[in-house]
Amino acid sequence: MSAVLTVADLAAKARTASRRLALLSRADKDAALLAIADALDAASADVVAANAQDIERGRASGMVEGLVDRLTLTPERVAAVADAVRDIAALPDPVGEVVRGSTLANGLQIRQVRVPMGVVGMIYEARPNVTVDAAALGLKSGNAVILRGGSAAESTNRTLVTVMRDALTAQGLPADAIGLLDGGRDAVRALLTARGQVDLIIPRGGAGLIQTVVTESTVPVIETGVGNCHVYVDAAADLDKALAITLNAKTHRPSVCNAAESLLVHASLTQEFLPKVLAELSGAGVVLHTDPAAGSAAEAAGIPHVPATDEDWDTEYLALEIAVAVVPDLDGALDHIRAHSSGHTEAIVTEDRAAARRFTTEIDAAAVMVNASTRFTDGGEFGFGAEIGISTQKLHARGPMALPELTTTKWIVEGDGQIR
Structure with missing residues (x-):
């Protein structure tokens, strides 16, 4: 037949x-x-x-x-x-x-x-x-x-x-x-x-x-489903929250669509936060694909990394890999996400309410997180029971x-x- x-x-x-x-x-x-x-x-x-x-x-x-x-x-x-x-x-x-x-x-x-x-x-x-x-x-x-x-x-x-x-x-x-x-x-x-x-x-x-x-x-x-999800760590972030959220979003279950695939870090945090989060990610077995600024921070700290290609910013790795970029400010983060987001889930870590409002207002995605892991975009976590998928x-x-x-x-x- x-x-x-x-x-x-x-x-x-x-x-x-x-x-x-x-x-x-x-x-x-x-x-x-x-x-x-x-x-x-x-x-x-x-x-x-x-x-x-x-x-x-x-x-x-x-x-x-x-x-x-x-x-x-x-x-x-x-x-x-x-x-x-x-x-x-x-x-x-x-x-x-x-x-x-x-x-x-x-x-x-x-x-x-x-x-x-x-x-x-x-x-x-x-x-x-x-x-x-x-x-x-x-x-x-x-x-x-x-x-x-x-x-x-x-x-x-x-x-x-x-x-x-x-x-x-x-x-x-x-x-x-x-x-x-x-x-x-x-x-x-x-x-x-x-x-x-x-x-x-x-x-x-x-x-x-x-x-x-x-x-x-x-x-x-x-x-449904393609998740090129970003975590943006703002200048006004609580850095302990930022570290925990980034690690959870990337390493909790890397093979699913709500795992983070890109990390964006405000330029003011390249000394205090960036080496720490890169070290934690690398220690968890994550391959780091870095832009020049993030690569310099990794190099100075002796952290393994590879230079990011243009394709990396649009890649859903579904594995222990992440693309990392340093952005000059919130506008830079918004521009980067607009250029590369799949419209699934985007997250900001910040204690600045105005920055959070701008992010939630201007980001075009099915779910936008403030001070929370991208892993929460899930029917069960939202209280809906099992889901048939996540529409983008x-x-x-x-x-x-x-x-x-x-x-x-x-x-x-x-x-x-x-x-x-």
């Missing part, structure tokens, strides 16, 4: 399932989610065994350790994934929420309510937790999902989807609410061009994946996307014989 027919078949089954999901009560959806969570716990050994196969193939093919970490599921991580599903079950159901409404002068009652998108395609790389998050968020918001994970997690994803589909069947719900797309680029291209069959595509991964989806898709896309575009959704962002709206108008 061709990829096009495969996608058409998946989409048709998902459409039928989505109609059933749209009619479910919150209690029914929550019961299904709790059944999925229990099933994942029960199948933990099978999931870990399948994951071990993927890890073995990944290491054999030279996968870097940061990506291996993203791919890895331990029993503890499987339990955490199951708990995340339970957390989603506990969240408010967005479907049916009245966004706004009124009674017109002619007596018509109008209201705008949240409704499911319908069929959502999710294309992502080697992060098997996304397989469960996307399926659970889709179910809670009344959507059927078609999942296309990276080939690096093929065995893990097959096992996870089988467990979840079986759990739905046991609850008397359509297993086709969760579909897994097999095949290579032809299959992906067929999904991207299934306009009218699929309502929305959400890519989650590196810049290359996202750009391919945005460029080739005829289905509406929400662009401006239409429909921006920032961490949770349940409300997986819905659209429709207008319901009730009258008593009014005519226009």
